[in-house]
Amino acid sequence: MTEVAEMKAPCITKVLEDAKEDLENAELPGFAGKVFNPIRDEILVPATAKAGEMIPLAANAIPLPYVDEVSAFAMSVPFAAMKAGYSLIPHKEVDDEANEDAVRGFEEAFKRNQRPKPLASSMMGVVGFACNSIIDILTIPFNGKFGDWLEATKKFLGFMMYSGVGSELLDAFADFNVLENMLIIGRVQNERNDLGGESRRARTAMSSLPANIDESMFKDIIADASRYVKYASAAYGVSMIDSADLLQVYGKKVVVIPIIPAASEKARKKKVARYVNVQPDDIVSSSKPGGSMDILGHFVTVDKKKNRVGGGDNGAVVLAIRGTYTLSGLKVDASAYSQEFCEGYAHTGIALRTEALWNHVKDIIVTKLLENPGFDLVITGHSLGAGASALLALKLKYEDALMKENELLKDVKVRSFAFAPPPVYFQTHPNEKLTAAMKDTYPFIHEEDCVPFCSADAIRKMADTMSIVDKMPKGFGLFSPLMASGLRPVSDEIKEAIYDDRELPPAPGTHKLAIPAPFVMWMRHASDDRVGRPMYNTMFCRTKAKGNAVGTNDLNIQMSSDMISDHMNPMYERAIMSVREQMLKKQDGFVFPPHPEEEFN
Known part of the structure; x- marks a missing residue:
């Protein structure tokens, strides 16, 4: 046979x-x-x-x-x-x-x-x-x-397998009712999120401007952010530039050309330069299309325009880091367990690629900073690129890395503009130098973007919530799917289980990571103007708990139908340009929570 x-x-x-x-x-x-x-x-x-x-x-x-x-x-x-x-x-x-x-x-x-x-x-x-x-x-x-x-x-x-997270996720997601449970959780979360002072943003919001930030400083941050968010889009290449252009209805008009004629390296460079408003020769280094397991996609530019933040008269050497745009990027995202980094712990995949990227670009960056005395170093990116941007800024300042490369660079200002950063760092103990190293990192969240809340700890919490909801009584027969579809009310008992920001027992490699910055600027759609353009405002939010007041790393992942579309960097461009346009019209652009005297647990 x-x-x-x-x-x-x-x-x-x-x-x-x-x-x-x-x-x-x-x-x-x-x-x-x-x-x-x-x-x-x-x-x-x-x-x-x-x-x-x-x-x-x-x-x-x-x-x-x-x-x-x-x-x-x-x-x-x-x-x-x-x-x-x-x-x-x-x-x-x-x-x-x-x-x-x-x-x-x-x-x-x-x-x-x-x-x-x-x-x-x-x-x-x-x-x-x-x-x-x-x-x-x-x-x-x-x-x-x-x-x-x-x-x-x-x-x-x-x-x-080692941490036990696998069995937790299996219990939650390998379940016949997984879709119903997710819809019920999302429905309850969205109802609460629309309740003003009970919204996720308001629960983490500061009741006053952050330390060392006044209205003038905020205006400068938004002005520079509107410039560097374009770098974050351009790091993805011509397709994301076209995507941003199709949404961009604020500020300066940019004429684009179809994607196919921009296929050559020279044409791509020209298009990127036009989008970020520099000369093609100012782009001194860039990675190729496709992915790398070791080096994140990026480009380095000498931008001679003055920065608003810091009030200097010079420009910046800009390192723009690409977010997840390839399978190699997804692999980095998936390495979400933590490892030691700058006397704390960081997202392993992003920390390793941050170290590798710096070793790859430091010679060209040091050279350009020496050729342009007084220039800042600005590191920017979106998503994975934002996490790497924040970690690299932290590393360079905490380790005095530029001064170690050349004594003449000891006074270079290092800043990070991070759009949709994932939580990537856990500080184990108070450290004044670490706190100072985070000072000039400016992170942004747009609407219900899920990425700024996606740590291993948050995923465990979501799995735990799904398991609890699955075991709670919902009635007979079709009551559960009716509850999931909004045709039957959700019981108060289930709502309380979903509202509960409980802490789980520690598991190896699942530290409660946060965005490494003193605050995050969370933008939400507030109204439309007379021609239907969305108008946004900003709240300053804590990145981690302070006393009884929760931070963004305490929040569960929001199960929203918009949690992926809200993550796209062109959406960030639109929101930041909206805030800037309002400020140019002498409006504040930021708001405080409706009940600042309350502390949410």
Whole structure:
């Protein structure tokens, strides 16, 4: 009898076979096709075929459960996103006349009173993520990334088993009622979040301006933030710039060009320079598209425009760090357990990449700071890039790293503008130098963005809440789904369980991380102007508890339908530009909680 050989990693094999078939059938029109189609035939299809041979064999050799299923799912997400982006491409000639029509269309769309286009903006971000992820995946067999992925997967699964977090998450999410439980939690959270003084923002808000911050200083912070938030978008590349442009209806108009003509390195550099308002030659270093397991995406610029914060007469050397835009970035995000960092503990994945990034860019940064005496060093980024930005600023100041590189740099001011930073640092004990090192970090939160609350501790709390809600009585039959859908009231007992900001027993590697800054500026939509543009205001919020008053790292993750869309950096651009426009009209731009005398537990 002939034995039939068992297929190695069948789930991964199926994903890669489908990807190869989709690539073979993909056709881009016009000039784009002339560039893409030969690359597809000579590089992408053979590389995918080779990956289809190697990756299932390697995955099958890993002695851990669910490697095939989990890896296949992780690979299928960017492939699906790429297909979605491809389906939107119009199949007609992309020639000079079409380019001119597109530019005229964009110019018309960006008139000052034009309404924003959030759907088109989101799709541009999806296309960019997909393209970078495809580059990341298809280079795996040739650049050694696969071994790094295997090592990272083993460490992550080991942490899950060792700490006990894996069993907690399994209890919460491997449940028949998981969707109903999440909807019930989200419904209760959203109801409370609309109650003024009981909102998540108000519960963590300061009742007065932070120390050393007055109205003039806040105006300067917002002015500089409106400049550096563009750097954070530009770090992702041309797709995110286009996405931001489609939402950007405040301030200076920027004319964009279609994505395909910006494919070359020279064109990308020119477009980035135009978006952040510098000369192309001022961009002195940048990473390539796609991902790296070790070096976060970034670019370094010498920006000669004056900074408002600090009142100096000189510009800044700017390091802009890309957030999660590739599978390599997702791998960094997943390494959420903590390790020692600056006499405390930090998010392992981000801390390791922060150290590696500094070793990679410090020579060019030191050189440019010496060539431009009096310039500040500004580090900025969004999401993963924001977490790295905050940690790097902390490290450079606490360790006097610039002075150690060159005594002439001892007085360089280091500042961080962090947009949507995850909680990345835990301070173990009072330390005046550490506190001072966090002083010039300016983090921002937009609406119900979930990332600034996503630590291992917060995920454990969410899993615990879901397990408690699952066990609580909800009535018979269809009562539970009716409660989840809002057709039946949620009991006070369940509401109290969801409201409870309880502390869980410690688990290894799950420190209660916070954003390493004295405060965070939390922006929410307050009203619309006469042409329908959203107008935002800001509250200054604690990043960790002070006395009985909670901080943002005490809050549960908000189960909101907008928690992902609120995270996109173009949304941050829109909110910050809105606040700045109000301040230019002599309005405050910030508010305090409605009941400042209350302390929320």
